[in-house]
Amino acid sequence: xxxxxxxxxxxxxxxxxxxxxxxxxxxxxxxxxxxxxxxxxxxxxxxxxxxxxxxxxxxxxxxxxxxxxxxxxxxxxxxxxxxxxxxxxxxxxxxxxxxxxxxxxxxxxxxxxxxxxxxxxxxxxxxxxxxxxxxxxxxxxxxxxxxxxxxxxxxxxxxxxxxxxxxxxxxxxxxxxxxxxxxxxxxxxxxxxxxxxxxxxxxxxxxxxxxxxxxxxxxxxxxxxxxxxxxxxxxxxxxxxxxxxxxxxxxx
Amino acid sequence: xxxxxxxxxxxxxxxxxxxxxxxxxxxxxxxxxxxxxxxxxxxxxxxxxxxxxxxxxxxxxxxxxxxxxxxxxxxxxxxxxxxxxxxxxxxxxxxxxxxxxxxxxxxxxxxxxxxxxxxxxxxxxxxxxxxxxxxxxxxxxxxxxxxxxxxxxxxxxxxxxxxxxxxxxxxxxxxxxxxxxxxxxxxxxxxxxxxxxxxxxxxxxxxxxxxxxxxxxxxxxxxxxxxxxxxxxxxxxxxxxxxxxxxxxxxx
DNA sequence: GCATATTTGTCCGTATGTATA
DNA sequence: CTATACATACGGACAAATATG
Numbered sequence: 001x002x003x004x005x006x007x008x009x010x011x012x013x014x015x016x017x018x019x020x021x022x023x024x025x026x027x028x029x030x031x032x033x034x035x036x037x038x039x040x041x042x043x044x045x046x047x048x049x050x051x052x053x054x055x056x057x058x059x060x061x062x063x064x065x066x067x068x069x070x071x072x073x074x075x076x077x078x079x080x081x082x083x084x085x086x087x088x089x090x091x092x093x094x095x096x097x098x099x100x101x102x103x104x105x106x107x108x109x110x111x112x113x114x115x116x117x118x119x120x121x122x123x124x125x126x127x128x129x130x131x132x133x134x135x136x137x138x139x140x141x142x143x144x145x146x147x148x149x150x151x152x153x154x155x156x157x158x159x160x161x162x163x164x165x166x167x168x169x170x171x172x173x174x175x176x177x178x179x180x181x182x183x184x185x186x187x188x189x190x191x192x193x194x195x196x197x198x199x200x201x202x203x204x205x206x207x208x209x210x211x212x213x214x215x216x217x218x219x220x221x222x223x224x225x226x227x228x229x230x231x232x233x234x235x236x237x238x239x240x241x242x243x244x245x246x247x248x249x250x251x252x
Numbered sequence: 253x254x255x256x257x258x259x260x261x262x263x264x265x266x267x268x269x270x271x272x273x274x275x276x277x278x279x280x281x282x283x284x285x286x287x288x289x290x291x292x293x294x295x296x297x298x299x300x301x302x303x304x305x306x307x308x309x310x311x312x313x314x315x316x317x318x319x320x321x322x323x324x325x326x327x328x329x330x331x332x333x334x335x336x337x338x339x340x341x342x343x344x345x346x347x348x349x350x351x352x353x354x355x356x357x358x359x360x361x362x363x364x365x366x367x368x369x370x371x372x373x374x375x376x377x378x379x380x381x382x383x384x385x386x387x388x389x390x391x392x393x394x395x396x397x398x399x400x401x402x403x404x405x406x407x408x409x410x411x412x413x414x415x416x417x418x419x420x421x422x423x424x425x426x427x428x429x430x431x432x433x434x435x436x437x438x439x440x441x442x443x444x445x446x447x448x449x450x451x452x453x454x455x456x457x458x459x460x461x462x463x464x465x466x467x468x469x470x471x472x473x474x475x476x477x478x479x480x481x482x483x484x485x486x487x488x489x490x491x492x493x494x495x496x497x498x499x500x501x502x503x504x
Numbered sequence: 505g506c507a508t509a510t511t512t513g514t515c516c517g518t519a520t521g522t523a524t525a
Numbered sequence: 526c527t528a529t530a531c532a533t534a535c536g537g538a539c540a541a542a543t544a545t546g
Contacts, residue, residue: 041350042534067512077535079331082513086338098293099512099542118374118431125373179370183435294514319532329515330532351522351532 043083046076050084054093054104055192061106065094092190107194109246115194116239119187120232123168126175127228133174133219140170141216148209157201164205165191167212198245208238295335298328302336306345306356307441309448313358317346344442359446361498367446368491371439372484375420378427379480385426385471392422393468400461409453416457417443419464450497460490 050070053059065085071078085102088094095105107115144167151159165188172184198204211234218227302322305311323333337354340346347357359367396419403411417440424436450456463486470479 068510078512079536080534082331083334083338083534086335090338090342100544101512114429114431117427117429118435121373121377121432122370125377175369177366177369179366179439180373183370187431320530331516332514335514352524353532 041083042076042080043087046074046081046084047087049074050088051091051093051189054088055189057196059104060196061104061193063104064100065102065104067101092186093193105190105193107190107197107246109243112194112239112242112246115187115190116235118183119191120235122180122184122187123172123235124228124231126172126180127219127224127231130174130219130224132222135220137174138216138219140173141167141212141219144170145209145213145216148205148212152206152209155202157205160205160209161195161201164208164212194242194246198242204241204245208234293335294328294332295339298326298333298336299339301326302340303343303345306340307444311356312448313356313445315356316352317354317356319353342438344438345445357442357445359442359449359498361495364446364491364494364498367439367442368487370435371443372487374432374436374439375424375487376480376483378424378432379471379476379483382426382471382476384474387472389426390468390471392425393419393471396422397461397465397468400457400464404458404461407454409457412457412461413447413453416460416464446494446498450494456493456497460486 050059050065059065067078067081070081074081085094085096089096089102092105094102096102105111144163148160148163148167151157151163169181169184169188172180195201195204211230215227215230215234218224218230302311302317311317317337319330319333323330326333328336337346337348341348341354344357346354348354357363396415400412400415400419403409403415421433421436421440424432447453447456463482467479467482467486470476470482
């Protein structure tokens with residue numbers, strides 16, 4: 001009953017847990033590493049691992065994350081794992097169903113529209129309320145555009161997508177608002193889930209490299225009005241494209 | 253060493269836990285009630301209790317919530333309590349400091365500015381993107397204005413504040429966006445924390461009853477442009493007033 | 505529809521590390 | 526610096542709900 005199709009096989013989540021052997025207890029666990037190296041809690045460290053697995057597509061939408069298996073794979077207690085589940089649930093990267101467990105969410109068309117609704121509100125407001133901007137603060141944006149172009153040249157479309165998303169993170173950061181940064185980060189993380197539903201990452205990311213460059217050019221020139229319009233069109237185009245791709249393959 | 257001054261005295265959190273007697277185990281606990289009455293988890297029930305205590309001011313900003321005391325008072329396990337902590341942390345009603353515990357956050361001036369920044373972005377965007385609105389959907393707003401006026405007449409300023417906040421919740425709901433509703437709910441919950449820092453709730457809520465009525469009137473007439481301007485001015489006025497009150501009592 | 509097996513929800517007790525007096 | 530209090534993390538256990546045959 002492992003591969004009946006309803007639930008994809010559980011991926012190797014414990015890949016970065018060195019197979020030291022069978023002896024339990026004394027061996028080096030995720031918890032040990034957290035205490036030894038980091039300033040973060042074990043739960044956050046576990047969440048980091050799962051977050052990467054989810055956003056990189058190793059755990060596709062619809063997957064159920066079994067407590068039992070993950071406890072064994074990550075060598076943490078159930079309580080710690082559940083704490084990590086909570087963190088990711090709050091980020092929108094997991095959904096919790098009572099007495100059924102946690103799942104990687106599947107973004108349907110409605111969710112995507114909802115997501116872009118808030119995304120437009122936040123990102124456009126950031127530009128709209130800019131009155132002047134220190135060129136120094138645009139440096140991260142220049143860097144992201146350069147990175148996207150470089151990745152595009154070597155046809156690394158995943159890297160292009162990452163650079164594009166960084167660009168928009170840095171765009172929101174211009175507002176200097178912690179809460180806007182958090183909302184934006186959550187939206188972009190959720191957006192990645194939708195990306196995995198699209199077959200060709202090229203058509204998904206390539207067109208937006210130069211649009212980001214255009215947008216940045218308008219910001220450099222201080223033409224914030226046109227910048228808002230460009231961004232608005234950018235986001236609507238991106239939304240439409242994703243919606244079309246999503247309808248193209250509704251077969252989960 | 254309970255009242256050394258650094259930490260406010262722990263309030264009677266267990267007030268709604270009936271003192272059935274000394275016998276442990278068999279007595280009626282929060283967990284039992286949750287299972288017996290509700291469809292929600294114990295953690296959510298605990299979160300409900302704490303949420304009320306916090307928003308009503310029983311647990312003022314700066315208070316540390318001791319795990320040990322709350323476990324004893326609420327008769328739940330540490331795991332369940334920590335789960336409730338996570339829920340409230342996500343709502344912005346608690347902040348977590350590693351190895352130090354959870355605290356009721358204190359909103360300083362910077363946080364307030366940040367909060368209003370995002371609030372303006374969301375609420376104004378809702379109105380800006382309205383093109384027409386079914387009068388039926390404005391009914392909750394009419395109800396909130398009426399409730400605020402009634403409470404104002406009997407000088408129940410806390411009720412006025414509640415009605416005003418409901419008004420803005422329902423305003424955001426016009427967008428029909430789950431994510432916008434969630435963001436807005438979190439912002440308004442945080443805002444309540446700032447309200448407790450102001451001595452007179454009257455000056456805080458009374459002026460906005462009629463401004464909400466004016467705003468609603470513009471919506472009824474379909475004049476969305478002026479409505480956006482009115483809302484913008486409304487929010488800036490509210491922010492300025494709160495900032496002034498906050499600077500007036502920076503103590504602690 | 506019913507009985508069984510699996511999985512989650514909750515609780516307990518303990519050990520260890522960290523922050524603070 | 527030592528001591529204390531507390532949060533973090535672990536593992537085991539049972540109850541409750543779901544899923545399966």
